[in-house]
Amino acid sequence: MSTWTSRAAAGGLLGNAYVLLILTTLSWGGNAVAGRLAVGEISPMLLTTMRWVGVAVLILLFARRKVVEDWPAMRPRVWFLAALGALGFTGFNALFYLAAQSTVAINIGIIQGAIPVFVMIGAYIVYRTPVRAVQVAGVATTMVGVALVASRGDLSKLTALAFADGDLLMILACALYAGYTVALRRRPAVSGLAMFSVLAVAALITSLPLPLIEAASGTLVWPSAVGWGVLAYVVIFPSFVAQICFLRAVDLVGPGRAGLFVNLVPIFAAGLGVVVLGERFELFHALALVFVLGGIWLAERRRA
Secondary structure, three states: OOHHHHHHHHHHHHHHHHHHHHHHHHHHHHHHHHHHHOOOOOOHHHHHHHHHHHHHHHHHHHOHHHHHHHHHHHHHHHHHHHHHHHHHHHHHHHHHHHHOOOOOHHHHHHHHOOHHHHHHHHHHHHHOOOOOHHHHHHHHHHHHHHHHHHOOOOOHHHHHOOOOHHHHHHHHHHHHHHHHHHHHHHOOOOOHHHHHHHHHHHHHHHHOHHHHHHHHHOOOOOOOHHHHHHHHHHHHHHHHHHHHHHHHHHHHHOHHHHHHHHHHHHHHHHHHHHHHHOOOOOHHHHHHHHHHHHHHHHHOOOOO
16 A cells, blocks of 8 residues: 555544544533433433433444453453442433533533543542643633633632532532543453443443432423433433444544543533523633633643
């Protein structure tokens, strides 16, 4: 194969990877909109559980062979994987959809964009991963962005602790997901698809009590027509298609370059919130995006 042909083939692969990554982050950004559309159409805990029911069906159809192939390596760590699924999938999504009951998709997306910084903090606490001064500046900058969102642009609310419940729940959800991400360093050496499949099944099992709690408290809302549509979206796109696309993109361009695209999630969430839901994009949202994305850029800077 000629040098020109090799470069053309490589360029085609990278181009495909970028399309896959944009589809991935667009799907994840749309999850914030789905959470808002679900309000009054399907209760958040029922949505969480039925999401993983749907994913389990897709896994059975498309990924069962990979799970069987890698199961011997995962079986000794099954309780660890179950804990990861409960933390990163059940806990995060339950809080995510609960937060959507009382805050807007734009806020959800921007706060979610701070997850890389939460991960960096967690990695330092657990593994003492070195943190340079520029990364500390990145953390501080990102936290200013999150504070702008949580206070609706009025930083005086910080001293009064006057935050929207949904924003606080979303911050807690991000902390849970960061803990899950930090723990992934100890994952067994298996394929990403098999790992995701086991985590998804664990999420399904650990989420089963949640709709029962809603039913007992009288807050269970069975899906309406819109609710079924939301459920179909979150099962197919954020939960399955996005995961497959991201795994394939990582194979093509590596985890470092693929991870940078996750920064598009708050941008897509904000844009979709305005276009689909008609939410107002305020000045403090723009400033928060600048601080969050700028802080992540600082935190992810590498040595020359």
